[in-house]
Amino acid sequence: MxxxxxxxxxxxxxxxxxxxxxxxxxxxxxxxxxxxxxxxxxxxxxxxxxxxxxxxxxxxxxxxxxxxxxxxxVEQEQPTVVSVPRGGRVRVRMPTEADRRELEIAPGAMTAVIVVTVGGRLRGTYRADRVELVAK
Missing domain, CATH: 1.10.10.10 (Winged helix-like DNA-binding domain superfamily/Winged helix DNA-binding domain)
Structure with missing residues (x-):
């Protein structure tokens, strides 16, 4: 209790x-x-x-x-598994308004986003609470 x-x-x-x-x-x-x-x-x-x-x-x-x-x-979703190749970069930040709309993050929710880039090119932006990163 x-x-x-x-x-x-x-x-x-x-x-x-x-x-x-x-x-x-x-x-x-x-x-x-x-x-x-x-x-x-x-x-x-x-x-x-x-x-x-x-x-x-x-x-x-x-x-x-x-x-x-x-x-x-709520029915819990299985996390999206994202492979991050050698040399890939991972950055964690708070979502922009566009991120919130695209990733369906409720206004005011304290959910970070993870941005994965490879060779300077954006590979994807993911909700931190719904992604699992795997190093290659």
């Missing part, structure tokens, strides 16, 4: 607990999470703490929040 004496904020601890449950398949993809009131009561925290924890999971792409329905677990 939540350790209120810990240095880690209660909402982060709650997000960790919910993330673990989602990773274990309870609830599974497409399922609704319990109501915010129920999560609040079970965890012994306020609704504001629950809201902040759910925002963390939303920003990580684990859930979508639907007004009037609640929070639903």
């Amino acid at each position: 939540i350790n209120f004496a810990a240095e880690r904020a209660a909402y982060r601890q709650l997000a960790d607990l919910l993330r673990e449950q989602i990773a274990a398949g309870q609830p599974g993809p497409g399922d609704l999470l319990p109501s915010m009131l129920r999560i609040s009561q079970e965890a012994g925290v306020g609704l504001g703490t629950v809201r902040r924890a759910l925002r963390v999971l939303r920003d990580e792409g684990l859930i979508v929040m639907e007004r009037g329905y609640g929070a639903r677990v």
Whole structure:
């Protein structure tokens, strides 16, 4: 449960607990999470703490929040595997507005992008949370 004496904020601890449950398949993809009131009561925290924890999971792409329905677990995509050849360069940066549109990154989401270049030519721009880089 939540350790209120810990240095880690209660909402982060709650997000960790919910993330673990989602990773274990309870609830599974497409399922609704319990109501915010129920999560609040079970965890012994306020609704504001629950809201902040759910925002963390939303920003990580684990859930979508639907007004009037609640929070639903998102089907997790397999990461795109990108081979980076010898001499290739990898740069991590925050997305531009064009990147957000093209890569479907929600406004305000703290998701970095990875830019891969080979020989000075752009090979691709990828969402950092949906790519696995493999050195050749």
